[in-house]
Amino acid sequence: KAGVTQTPRYLIKTRGQQVTLSCSPISGHRSVSWYQQTPGQGLQFLFEYFSETQRNKGNFPGRFSGRQFSNSRSEMNVSTLELGDSALYLCASSLGYGIRDTEAFFGQGTRLTVV
Amino acid sequence: TQLLEQSPQFLSIQEGENLTVYCNSSSVFSSLQWYRQEPGEGPVLLVTVVTGGEVKKLKRLTFQFGDARKDSSLHITAAQPGDTGLYLCALNDYKLSFGAGTTVTVRA
Numbered sequence: 001k002a003g004v005t006q007t008p009r010y011l012i013k014t015r016g017q018q019v020t021l022s023c024s025p026i027s028g029h030r031s032v033s034w035y036q037q038t039p040g041q042g043l044q045f046l047f048e049y050f051s052e053t054q055r056n057k058g059n060f061p062g063r064f065s066g067r068q069f070s071n072s073r074s075e076m077n078v079s080t081l082e083l084g085d086s087a088l089y090l091c092a093s094s095l096g097y098g099i100r101d102t103e104a105f106f107g108q109g110t111r112l113t114v115v
Numbered sequence: 116t117q118l119l120e121q122s123p124q125f126l127s128i129q130e131g132e133n134l135t136v137y138c139n140s141s142s143v144f145s146s147l148q149w150y151r152q153e154p155g156e157g158p159v160l161l162v163t164v165v166t167g168g169e170v171k172k173l174k175r176l177t178f179q180f181g182d183a184r185k186d187s188s189l190h191i192t193a194a195q196p197g198d199t200g201l202y203l204c205a206l207n208d209y210k211l212s213f214g215a216g217t218t219v220t221v222r223a
Contacts, residue, residue, distance in 0.1 A: 004157070033210065043158070043203065043213040056210050090157050092211075104211060106157025 002027065004093050004107035012113045018079040021110045025072050025093030031055075032074040033104065034066060037088040046089075049074055050097035078112075086114045119204055119214035127220040131193055136217045138204035139186045147187045148211075149178055152201040161189075163207070194221045 005024040013019050025032050033056075034046040045058040049068035066076040072093075078085055088111050092104040120139045128134050138147065146165040150158035162171050164180035164187060171178045175198075177190040191198055199221050205213045 035211070042215045043211070045210045045212065048210060058210070092157070097209075102207070103160050103163075104207075106159070108155065109157055 004091055004105050006089075006091050006107035006110050008110060009108065010111045010113075012115060013081050015081055015083060015114055017081050018077060019081060019112060020075050020077045021089055021091075021112070023074045023076075023091030023093075023107060025074070025091075026105055029093035029095055029105070030072050031094045031097045031102075032068055032072065033092045033094070034074070034076050035090040035092065036060070037090055037109070038086075043090070046076065048097070055097055081114045083114050085112065087112060119206065119212065121202075121204060121214035121217050123217060124215065125218050125220075127222065128194055130195055130221055130223050134191050134194055134219065136189045136202050136219070137186065138188070138214055141185070143184045144206055145184070146207065147180060148205045148207050149187070149189055150203045150205060150213075152203060152216075153199070158201075158203055191219075194219075196221045196223050 007022045031050045033048040035043050037043045046060055047054055047066050048056040052068045063079045068074045088109045090106050090109045092106045094102045094104050122137045148163045149161045151161055152158040162178045167184045168182045169180040175192045179188045201216045201218050203213050203216045205211045
């Protein structure tokens with residue numbers, strides 16, 4: 001079956017702009033989580049959506065937001081981009097929500113560069 | 116917030132050598148997951164360890180969960196270039212909290 005699909009793979013934006021990233025989970029998976037990966041901070045949890053509702057949120061400013069659609073596809077938006085937002089943004093899908101140790105399947109990520 | 120510390124940060128070895136990566140916490144964790152991330156890809160789950168003292172094997176990879184459930188290790192026997200990647204340990208407490216990772220390079 002198809003894996004997690006993230007689009008676009010690469011993006012270059014200017015400071016102050018906004019950006020929207022997309023994630024299509026594995027068919028049948030209803031939970032989508034977003035992570036930011038940087039050399040300095042490593043992999044950090046942004047937020048998780050299940051059944052179109054945000055269930056969990058990491059410690060990021062309000063400029064980072066997301067949403068999930070009825071088909072489980074998810075988008076994340078970053079407004080007023082800063083240089084420090086340059087990172088690999090990873091999306092992970094899993095079968096359900098609230099299941100400890102459930103397996104998360106990651107996409108290849110979107111590499112965002114802010115100039 | 117429970118922090119996971121991984122060591123070493125970098126490891127470069129010759130093909131055929133063995134290597135061990137460590138993951139430690141000051142707190143007890145109920146379970147731990149190990150992921151491998153190859154360049155240009157997202158992390159892929161290798162194993163979940165749940166029971167203190169547990170040992171799991173995945174071909175040439177051996178995962179150990181400490182008796183006190185505060186530490187875990189990943190040992191690779193006879194490493195191959197295909198083992199090159201970033202190895203991450205993570206707590207999966209409804210969201211993933213990752214260690215900083217160990218970058219492993221296996222030279223042919």
